[in-house]
Amino acid sequence: MWRYRSWDVPQIPAENPQTQKAITKSGLQHLAPPPPAPGAPCSEPERHIRSTVDWSESATYGEHIWFETNVSGDFCYVGEQYCVAKMLQKSVSRRKCAACKIVVHTPCIEQLEKINFRCKPSFRESGSRNVREPTFVRHHWVHRRRQDGKCRHCGKGFQQKFTFHSKEIVAISCSWCKQAYHSKVSCFMLQQIEEPCSLGVHAAVVIPPTWILRARRPQNTLKASKKKKRASFKRKSSKKGPEEGRWRPFIIRPTPSPLMKPLLVFVNPKSGGNQGAKIIQSFLWYLNPRQVFDLSQGGPKEALEMYRKVHNLRILACGGDGTVGWILSTLDQLRLKPPPPVAILPLGTGNDLARTLNWGGGYTDEPVSKILSHVEEGNVVQLDRWDLHVEPNPEAGPEERDEGATDRLPLDVFNNYFSLGFDAHVTLEFHESREANPEKFNSRFRNKMFYAGTAFSDFLMGSSKDLAKHIRVVCDGTDLTPKIQDLKPQCIVFLNIPRYCAGTMPWGHPGEHHDFEPQRHDDGYLEVIGFTMTSLAALQVGGHGERLTQCREVVLTTSKAIPVQVDGEPCKLAASRIHIALRNQATMVQKVKRRSATPLHSDQQPVPEQLRIQVSRVSMHDYEALHYDKEQLKEASVPLGTVVVPGDSDLELCRAHIERLQQEPEGAGAKSLTCQKLSPKWCFLDATTASRFYRIDRAQEHLNYVTEIAQDEIYILDPELLGASARPDLPTPTSPLPTSPCSPTPRSLPGDAVPPKGDELVEAAKRNDFCKLQELHRAGGDLMHRDDRSRTLLHHAVSTGSKEVVRYLLDHAPPEILDAVEENGETCLHQAAALGQRTICHYIVEAGASLMKTDQQGDTPRQRAEKAQDTELAAYLENRQHYQMIQREDQETAV
Numbered sequence: 001m002w003r004y005r006s007w008d009v010p011q012i013p014a015e016n017p018q019t020q021k022a023i024t025k026s027g028l029q030h031l032a033p034p035p036p037a038p039g040a041p042c043s044e045p046e047r048h049i050r051s052t053v054d055w056s057e058s059a060t061y062g063e064h065i066w067f068e069t070n071v072s073g074d075f076c077y078v079g080e081q082y083c084v085a086k087m088l089q090k091s092v093s094r095r096k097c098a099a100c101k102i103v104v105h106t107p108c109i110e111q112l113e114k115i116n117f118r119c120k121p122s123f124r125e126s127g128s129r130n131v132r133e134p135t136f137v138r139h140h141w142v143h144r145r146r147q148d149g150k151c152r153h154c155g156k157g158f159q160q161k162f163t164f165h166s167k168e169i170v171a172i173s174c175s176w177c178k179q180a181y182h183s184k185v186s187c188f189m190l191q192q193i194e195e196p197c198s199l200g201v202h203a204a205v206v207i208p209p210t211w212i213l214r215a216r217r218p219q220n221t222l223k224a225s226k227k228k229k230r231a232s233f234k235r236k237s238s239k240k241g242p243e244e245g246r247w248r249p250f251i252i253r254p255t256p257s258p259l260m261k262p263l264l265v266f267v268n269p270k271s272g273g274n275q276g277a278k279i280i281q282s283f284l285w286y287l288n289p290r291q292v293f294d295l296s297q298g299g300p301k302e303a304l305e306m307y308r309k310v311h312n313l314r315i316l317a318c319g320g321d322g323t324v325g326w327i328l329s330t331l332d333q334l335r336l337k338p339p340p341p342v343a344i345l346p347l348g349t350g351n352d353l354a355r356t357l358n359w360g361g362g363y364t365d366e367p368v369s370k371i372l373s374h375v376e377e378g379n380v381v382q383l384d385r386w387d388l389h390v391e392p393n394p395e396a397g398p399e400e401r402d403e404g405a406t407d408r409l410p411l412d413v414f415n416n417y418f419s420l421g422f423d424a425h426v427t428l429e430f431h432e433s434r435e436a437n438p439e440k441f442n443s444r445f446r447n448k449m450f451y452a453g454t455a456f457s458d459f460l461m462g463s464s465k466d467l468a469k470h471i472r473v474v475c476d477g478t479d480l481t482p483k484i485q486d487l488k489p490q491c492i493v494f495l496n497i498p499r500y501c502a503g504t505m506p507w508g509h510p511g512e513h514h515d516f517e518p519q520r521h522d523d524g525y526l527e528v529i530g531f532t533m534t535s536l537a538a539l540q541v542g543g544h545g546e547r548l549t550q551c552r553e554v555v556l557t558t559s560k561a562i563p564v565q566v567d568g569e570p571c572k573l574a575a576s577r578i579h580i581a582l583r584n585q586a587t588m589v590q591k592v593k594r595r596s597a598t599p600l601h602s603d604q605q606p607v608p609e610q611l612r613i614q615v616s617r618v619s620m621h622d623y624e625a626l627h628y629d630k631e632q633l634k635e636a637s638v639p640l641g642t643v644v645v646p647g648d649s650d651l652e653l654c655r656a657h658i659e660r661l662q663q664e665p666e667g668a669g670a671k672s673l674t675c676q677k678l679s680p681k682w683c684f685l686d687a688t689t690a691s692r693f694y695r696i697d698r699a700q701e702h703l704n705y706v707t708e709i710a711q712d713e714i715y716i717l718d719p720e721l722l723g724a725s726a727r728p729d730l731p732t733p734t735s736p737l738p739t740s741p742c743s744p745t746p747r748s749l750p751g752d753a754v755p756p757k758g759d760e761l762v763e764a765a766k767r768n769d770f771c772k773l774q775e776l777h778r779a780g781g782d783l784m785h786r787d788d789r790s791r792t793l794l795h796h797a798v799s800t801g802s803k804e805v806v807r808y809l810l811d812h813a814p815p816e817i818l819d820a821v822e823e824n825g826e827t828c829l830h831q832a833a834a835l836g837q838r839t840i841c842h843y844i845v846e847a848g849a850s851l852m853k854t855d856q857q858g859d860t861p862r863q864r865a866e867k868a869q870d871t872e873l874a875a876y877l878e879n880r881q882h883y884q885m886i887q888r889e890d891q892e893t894a895v
Helices: 017-025 084-088 106-114 128-132 190-194 223-239 276-286 301-306 321-334 352-356 368-377 422-436 444-461 481-487 533-539 620-625 630-636 651-663 698-703 758-766 770-778 793-800 803-812 828-834 838-847 861-867 871-894
Strands: 066-069 094-097 103-105 141-144 171-174 180-182 212-214 250-252 263-267 292-294 314-319 342-346 379-392 417-421 471-475 491-495 526-531 546-551 553-558 562-566 569-573 576-590 610-619 638-646 670-672 683-686 713-718
Touching (some): 094 106, 103 106, 263 276, 263 301, 263 368, 276 292, 276 314, 301 321, 314 368, 321 342, 321 576, 342 368, 417 422, 422 491, 422 533, 422 562, 422 569, 471 481, 471 546, 481 546, 526 533, 610 620, 620 713, 638 651, 651 683, 651 698, 758 770, 793 828, 803 838, 828 838, 828 871, 838 871, 861 871
Parallel strands (some): 263 292, 314 342, 342 576, 610 713
Antiparallel strands (some): 066 094, 094 103, 141 171, 212 250, 379 576, 417 491, 417 562, 471 553, 491 526, 553 576, 562 569, 610 638, 638 670, 683 713
């Protein structure tokens, strides 16, 4: 069978110029006859390896965007014939292109030019001929050694070997539309190279590279032409803003279409514990790299100015509420008409605005493809934005002045809330401590512990108990000061959206405030709420504050310096007069509730009146250890029971039925299969994606129907459920135990029975006699037995490379066996790393073995793998060691 290979390619006749031209235009340039093999690495200076999109006039056509990677099993894309790392015979770092997902050794990047392989082009040149000609996007074909899904031609899956050095190409896929074909002539024909690319399922939001033109810098050599054009240029430039008159290396020339909703993605890489850095790479893969922007590289203004003429433009803000406010303020400055609607991918910690617009309380692991679908289908809504005008209070005496106070607010507009008092004081102390010692605030857990400690100490000192004596509040001409003095609040909040303080509802749930209008984020009204310490404490368990009024205008006067905060940005404000009024309305995208992404066909069954669904739950340990793999998680799940729900019920209603399982095990519509209680933190898992599960935020359960995430069985994730690999009654899905003739559960011994000798267990482990070991364990054998050199059974199983015995010992022996050492100080993980046993190393690490332990030579398991010249295993152990150190830091902080 003939296959395409980048190093063993078919010979294409040179006398066929049409075929050669087609290959040159496509992404399969490396199918042409290979150039001569390279000699020793050249001594030319190394070319700059880019990890960001180049917007300068010297940008290279088809340039890759490289990120460091520790992936194993991906062979160097240039092939054995051109691999410099193989010729050097030493371990080198690897890079992965985020836009086309090829992996190469860092020294081999220059070899990509020799085989003429470029990344998918993100722009086109602006020659006069190119501008006038109708253009379309061509496929960008890439060889793949691993590929999910099925062949577009024959409909069969891609058979692949999951080995660390898999060299066989199984598929050819397009980096734009993600179509994939088997790497053989019967499925992928050269004629397909010329076909236009559809840009895939997200074509409506992808900005085609044909819209983005690289402009040529104007060169006027004749002085006469300069003088002639100078007057007209002045007239034109006087009508333009300072940004419009400036020359840019790239210009956007869109081709409007009513079906398109082009998207700009702005990512704050520092939000959510640096979660944004990984998100950027995912968007570069699904979209044109020139529509994805890193906000740490200069902010959103340049990009919004460049794309201002694109019709139906939408924006996705990936970050916290502060990131969203930054983008909205920039849109105000540019005065785009109409303003593009803004969607949110919440990466921060509070994310109250994201919760209000149904985007959830924080990104977990939802596929980026689904996020793009939600942005495309979302409804456009309005959001009130409020001005803050501050001026000094002339009536405040000099004795009320505070040297540490400021006369200006950190922001002059807010989208969520403006508050003063207790909550602002706690936020201010956290902000000042983080500014002084940023290295101590690199963990979300530490940050929350600091907040809790600061709030408790502030409560004991009572720093905000006299707040009512130093403020005067007038709302729509009505003086609320007497009412506030009677309430004696320690915090006052002027709220624009229903959510506050990481998801709480301080105004109360709909239907609880009969004396006021329902709360909305687009009605032009603010909600004014007062909090005592009691109501603040009750806020976290479903309570609410004291509702004072709903108003359009506020005049707040303070007689001394008071801590305040604007959308989470705190300061200590000197005695001032603050005027709050409506600024404008921002256009936002709200995530909508949908039945399904696909229309209901005539041959499909309608939604039934009732659904009888099996409920199974998955532990967090299995969920992370099995890398969200769908089939393995199904095997590892624990049956919980059966629920009967209406066919059109959403997940909120389904949650109530599931929680009723254990309260009423014999009740109608619910039958429990287990007595193990659910923890309060459980969440639903979406089981309908192609390859893996992902979590559904509890704040978004009302947006999802049961039939959208499950068919016959619904899966839930319980972080406090004991994992399958830690339960002796369940086989592990990664290496299922034999069911016969041995029983995996040890039986109790009769009173006169003699337990087996330890030497018999050692011999069984040495001989890889799995059933014998189980039989001896069932008869009462001690799995913690050591020989005369202090070697455990796990040491012997590792030395023989027996995966089944290792798996059995990890499941049934006490946890102490993981870090037990023999005479020379080696743990079983040291031994497995030295022998290059990668699968066994994975088993031992996931079971909880320490990666920081050293042997008598002072080596960790990672260093033993490096000495064995297994760079990929060393990289894996280093990654897990770093994660283990972070986890230990957080646990020590908690203690």
